[in-house]
Amino acid sequence: MTEASFNRFRTFIEGNLGIKMPPSKMIMLETRLGKRLRALRLDDYEQYCDYVFSDEGFAQEIQQLIDVVTTNETDFFRESHHFDLMTSRVLPSLVQENGIKNLNVWSVAASTGQESYTLAMVIEEFARAKAIPLEYKILGTDISEKVLKIATTGIYTLHQASKIPDSLKRRYCMKSKNPEQKTLRMTPEIRQKVLFRQLNLMDDSYPIRKQYHIVFCRNVFIYFDRPTQKQVLQRIYSHIAPGGYLFMGHSENIGSVDLALRSISTAAYRKEE
Ligand SMILES: C[S@@+](CC[C@H](N)C(=O)[O-])C[C@H]1O[C@@H](n2cnc3c(N)ncnc32)[C@H](O)[C@@H]1O
Structure with missing residues (x-):
């Protein structure tokens, strides 16, 4: 070239x-x-x-x-510490302490959807364990149409799904009827909780009306330079509900910004109430 x-x-x-x-x-x-x-x-x-x-x-x-x-590498339960934190701290604080019954969750750079569906399974398991009715919607966004098409199908090879624990596979995944096809599909119940849309984080504003209680913005800031990271973070921040949580990739951080975000764990933050 x-x-x-x-x-x-x-x-x-x-x-x-x-x-x-x-x-x-x-x-x-x-x-x-x-x-x-x-x-x-x-x-x-x-x-x-x-x-x-x-x-x-x-x-x-x-x-x-x-x-x-775009680099679309992702996995189910990637950086699993964040999902443990969801169960041990984030969901109890939002649902049990703050009484939120309708959670809004945003996976900002969703890629082929594994992160969004992991979040759905973790929330389902939490509601089951606590025996509480819990409504939630997950928005998965990405700039790449190709990955969003895959995400929307909710179909993965058995290899791609290997990090899903068997107990969760039994509850939230369906095996292909054709045994030759080594794939599984997220159940309709899980798929209907997750909506995928195209969104470019570089746009001046995002066509999003909701405030999100949980935002996963992982492994996309590494591709941006510092000034871009700052601008994108400001925009995402404006869509986090007060008291809501932001998760970044383990090698990412929010840098030195003047935002009301408090670090609660590795690459995990809470927006002040
Ligand atoms: C490495 S994947 C991260 C997937 C998932 N969040 C994870 O941590 O496993 C990064 C994703 O960011 C998306 N991306 C890159 N630039 C973007 C932009 N300007 N707006 C929206 N998405 C973007 C890519 O298409 C890619 O799917």
């Missing part, structure tokens, strides 16, 4: 997605865009660059570009 093409991609990716694209990522970008070159039968990155930034190409191809440049 020529430096000129790289810089055009870089300007778009950093400016519109917030994802850092230093020159050291050129090879990674080439590898990922290679799939699109082959799909479109183009000879080189320069042709792809001209196409994607033309009027027609932008309309046809930009979502595919976004899908390949």
